[in-house]
Amino acid sequence: MTEQEARRMRRARFEGLAHLVVEPLHRYLLRRTSADLVDDVLSETMLVLWRRIDDVPGLGTDAVPDPADVLPWCYGVARGCLANARRADGRRLRLVERLIRTHEDAPAADADHSELHAALDALGALDREVVRLWAWEGLAPRQIAEATGLTANAVSIRLHRAKARLAAHLERKDAGRPGHKRDEGRSSQ
Structure with missing residues (x-):
């Protein structure tokens, strides 16, 4: 048969x-x-x-x-x-x-994360995904590499650069130093 x-x-x-x-x-x-x-x-x-x-x-x-x-x-x-x-x-x-x-x-008033989301949106799609897998899902670069098809080294480099771009973008939004008023420490005379 x-x-x-x-x-x-x-x-x-x-x-x-x-x-x-x-x-x-x-x-x-x-x-x-x-x-x-x-x-x-x-x-x-x-x-x-x-x-x-x-x-x-x-x-x-x-x-x-x-x-x-x-x-x-x-x-x-x-x-x-x-x-x-x-x-x-x-x-x-x-x-x-x-x-x-x-x-x-959950607390009644959720924190406003619009600046963070805007900074994330300024990243490229792959960098944004790498950051999200790292920050939100708690994956290590080796695990992110497996999920994205990149090498672990490429993920580490992308993650480092993306975090630096995020920090720079968020710092521009808040040009003043945290906790300090612009005229603090200056005499009024």
């Missing part, structure tokens, strides 16, 4: 199985979860059945399998896929709750 014939037989077995189990699995899932989740879980179930077509008990080389032989195992697959979907929903909900709590705990 050639590989192409084997694929055709596998596909025919799956199509026969799918034709037999799609409706019962759809009804099974409708009784157990919300209507908006049914199609996603059913799709995931069918994907697992495709991947594990050789493991389905009662599914021989016959084009039409016996429902009593294959449905119980397929229900078990659907049950597992539904459990996975529920766990994923739970994780998403916990994340949203955590983000809401974090947002509520």
